[in-house]
Amino acid sequence: MAQFQSLPGFREFYPEAFARRNHIFRLWRQTANTFGFQEYDAPVLEPLELYKTKSGDEIEAQLFSFTDKGGREVALRPEMTPTVCRLVGAKANALKRPIKWFSIAEFYRYERAQKGRERAFFQFNADIFGEPGPEAEIELIGLLVQCIRSFGLTAQDFYVRLSDRNLWFYYLEALGFTEAQTRGILGAIDKYEKMGDDAFNAYTETHGALAPESKDKILAFLGVKSLAALEQILASIGGEKLAARLLDWRKLLGGLEAMGLADFVEVDFGVVRGLAYYTGFVFEAFDRKGELRAIAGGGRYNDLVAKLGGPDLPAVGFAIGDVTMGLLLEQRGLMPAFVQTTDVYAVIGGEAERAAAFGDIFALRAGGYRVEYPLKDAAFGKQFKAAAESGAKLALIYGTEELAKGVVKIRDLSDRSEHEVPRDQVFAAVRDFFSGGAE
């Protein structure tokens, strides 16, 4: 039994797990590139104040934070948003628009690990800066869907729930609620799906019980599942702000429909998302069976760049976590079995032949072929077994008899046919085999 264990919630990636991780990263990165997003990275360790400024002092309880040797209060990053706001904010005027950035990075949160939630995890983050209209949301939600769909998941496997904090504010304002009351109600809405009426307990304690007719109207808005229902419920309120917002909604849903994504998105005002820095559209992706945590989440945060010291810059972004994504792929049988195959296996007779083989092995590797050989002398039978297990298509046989004749024997491991080639033509023979076999 190992004396040391990894810290709780931190994952170790043995080669098989690492291959799965790479598979996820590869498709995310490839998809983001096709959407024209540019990749960036930033420090893992940041000033603690960056997160306190963004999220409030309470956030420290959820962070891996400590004082460094220089007396600085620091924290391992729990998310990318504040960092990318700083990066973009610092050079906002010099960056070509639209600013479409993405990253794949590891994050750390000091929380109790559970299914789908670890203390260290990876996220794909994508953000668009400088675009205030719903065109940015269309582009981002399109990217979000494609980042999940590219693994083979369909509209039967997942969907994106779309909501809007602005409309909630307009609606509750029209019902006569103060801003503080509105925040309390949004907190209850966030929990309503899971807890039912008990979700309003915290609101009742602070602001007193809701009038029954107010509660009915809130629950009615929560039940809105389409643009038509939305327009109907808001018809009685009116006002320019509201009309403009409905126009944004039409544009957003129209754009997503035109991309062919109508089956992947649903209007659902039950999504408001926890902390209060979101300023407009918010959205979350879930598995259709509802068995897992959210796969991804995001929204618009127009005030954050300025709050963190940059210029006024509208922004919208989302993040996909690797843990839930991986669980979903496993569940649906979409995680391929990864085998690292070898192209060529060198079978080596003994010490003298080893020296001869090394020259060809090195040259083939430099030429881009994956070449394996036994590190220590072994019986030929063992070596052929190892060659078969390695997945190699060719074996090069460096035996005493062959070298005496100035040849190397080449064995096609799939049909066990063999032929000899002069030693100085080994590279060309291997190259011919693989270029011919690729046709």
Next chain:
RNA sequence: GCGGCCAUAGCUCAGUUGGUUAGAGCACAAGAUUGUGAUUCUUGGGGUCGCGGGUUCGAAUCCCGUUGGCCGCCCCA
């Protein structure tokens, strides 16, 4: 931070009312087989039974604590 369940080889597990030196399959390695493959056979390495304490003549087994894991609550940027 709170509660429930769990912990024996790298993995999956067995281990009788507490009783000799804790087992099996898989995996890994060596040999049978010193120049030609997936089978087969033989053998081997690997465990302070998560850790610490207690009860007992004797603890993997019973009791307490602790650490870790899974699940739920709080939280979820």
